[in-house]
Amino acid sequence: MILMTRTGPAGRWLVLLSVCLAAMTMPLSFTGPAVALSRIAADLGGSPIELNWVTNAFMLTFGAGLMAAGALADNHGRKRIFIAGLVTYILAALGATLAPDIVWFDIFRALQGIGGAAAFAGGASALAQEFDGQSRLRAFSFLGTSFGIGLAFGPIASGLLIDAFGWRAIFLLVAMLAVAAAALGMRTVTESRDPDATGLDWAGAGTFTTALAALTFGVLQAPQNGWADPLVMALLGMAAVCFAAFVLVERRVRRPMLDLTLFRFPRFVGVQFLAAAPAYAFVVLLVLLPIRFIGIEGMSEIEAGQLMICLSGPLLILPLLAGQLARRIAPATICGVGLLIAAAGVVWLSRVSAADSALVAPLVLIGVGIALPWGLMDGLAVSVVPKERAGMAVGIFNTTRVASEGVALAIVMAALSGFTATQLGAQGLASSAEAAAAAAQLLVTGNVAGTMRHLPVVDGSALIHAYETAFDRLLVVLATITVLTAIVVFLGLRRGSVAEQDVAPVPACQEG
Structure with missing residues (x-):
């Protein structure tokens, strides 16, 4: 039997509040350190690759741990994994504030990702047990919106905190919100597990x-x-x-932790591509743009945060509206069109100057395009497997999403470094390919002063021009990847799924 006693209607929404509060902190853990990177580097030091791990350590362990965390939740109890993950997450966030150097900081970031994976997988799979049908789609739309709140306010909140109290305040805020989520979850989440689970x-x-x-x-x-x-x-x-x-x-x-037979179903494949879709048109920009705005263009953390709201602000409202639209318009159409809108915004961004006013419209367009499928993603993910394996569904989907984001960020940083090195060489700013590569590594972390010391004959404006040219080229590549992904998502989601054959689908997701 499934270890589960349903809570009443009011109790279910308190469960949702607990999970959404926990989920809201995770974008803060992602965007905050990106805004604070220059301050963290100034305090803790570190090579370019060690500074890259400030973001990637969290993304890697979060993505790699989600599928295992989902299986653990199905096996040992969703509430247990949710609470244990939050405790780990809180302790790691506090540890990051005490880190004596960049290596220890990156270790705590990796541990924070492990805790976040357990908390998210346990909480999301618990939601799938509490809600059915249309209310489940609505609940997961709220979950998507909670991510949107974290993404929208993360950069500006981080900028304000850094300006007033220093970069460590970001992690204290994350810990406080996670403590509130854990306290509420202890009182409201009902324990449940998969009756057929056989161990991790x-x-x-x-x-x-x-x-x-x-x-x-x-x-x-x-x-x-x-x-x-x-x-x-x-x-x-x-x-x-x-x-x-x-x-x-x-x-x-x-x-298996990952049931490979599910990949026979086009809709399941479409959902996995949908999970990966925001990585190249949105998530990498959450890291790259603050580095560019603060390190390259010389903006303050607050100014950069205000611009980043243009990018992530649409996630406050549109995911819920997309959930309502899905009653009338096929999710395949909403998701495909949204990704094409985001790709158009990325191309537009590559064509405008770095002036504040010119950046607003393309950033908003990217945010609108990503926000349309955002509210449907999690609901679609749990609709493609039987309900008792919701933990696996959440684990697979979010592993695909976060692993794609982590790998995409690594690939995109490498590509930007390569494009920048090419520009430095083509413009005669470096004496050799090796010198260009070394200088590019520094420049892509926003360290213009360090790059000028590495290439003493070059002035800052020439370096900034080389970086901006490389960045614009990268944006075109990202837009192309997003268009191709949109086509695969649209075609995949139009087809039938295993859930449509074996279990009753979520009503809003049964067509398209």
């Missing part, structure tokens, strides 16, 4: 986590060492071997 698939969890870690580390190391470097090649080779081993393991175990 440790071999699958180990091979997948190792593969993702090796891939991300290899991509991050490549701009500094070169793609032909033995360490980089070894890391990428290890990633390929571990991914292959993961597939073999999942095909043989009786209750």
